[in-house]
Amino acid sequence: MSERISEAEWQVMEVLWHASPLTAQEVAARLAETGWSLPTVKTLLSRLAAKGALATTEDGRRYLYEPAVARADVAAGESRRLVDRLFGGRPAPLVAHLAERGELSAADIAELEALIRELKQ
């Protein structure tokens, strides 16, 4: 398990994390804004199924697709990789970075503060 998921594949996963199971058609419909053709979406679905990120159920002559991995797990893995690579595994510099660049709103800061308070218990 735990194969990497590419960026295009991630968008497909997002659709299915949001609602599943879906047919290839339905997934493609929800990805209309990407401009991808149906074959493209089908290729991505196949690749995801092949690497175990999606589970398929036969429904007559077609498949219903649904996630086989939790979004949280994949997100955690990606986060960890980034934090390791960019900040030596320490998350504070990441936050400091975002802050320095004005990428943090007051709401973000409040949210982080509440989270920290909770973590300290």
Place this chain on the structure above:
Amino acid sequence: MSERISEAEWQVMEVLWHASPLTAQEVAARLAETGWSLPTVKTLLSRLAAKGALATTEDGRRYLYEPAVARADVAAGESRRLVDRLFGGRPAPLVAHLAERGELSAADIAELEALIRELKQ
């Protein structure tokens, strides 16, 4: 500007962010633990120079390489991309994620707390 830097390329950049300018030989020597051959390191250096991430100065018949982009800028870009993609642009969920998985040490939390206090001013 702002071409993407791949993971192998990132390791080369790390060397030069740490000390520069260096020759290809010197860079390769500092990447001994990767097991990469000298040609491999040279390829990575060329690609980085071609995309403007490294600046070169001629030194006789060879080049001296040094970063043409700040580590902080690249790191910020990557962080931003990740946070956008995984957490809808909000950093708190990222931290929450790391926390939930026990990826945050007490020291990390203290560091974050200090940072938040500072940000609130």
Place this chain on the structure above:
DNA sequence: TAATATCGACTACGGCTGTAATCGTCAACC
């Protein structure tokens, strides 16, 4: 029952990435 639409599977293909060998050239040494 014959034509058509729809599926998934397979194939394609250019670009990027990781990894490296080879080539032409110039400098240094014998």
Place this chain on the structure above:
DNA sequence: GGTTGACGATTACAGCCGTAGTCGATATTA
């Protein structure tokens, strides 16, 4: 001055990624 070594440049090549076309089989419809 010829040979050897060190450079960068060029070429290679398999695997992954984004994007998509084609094919064979089946279901639907006329």
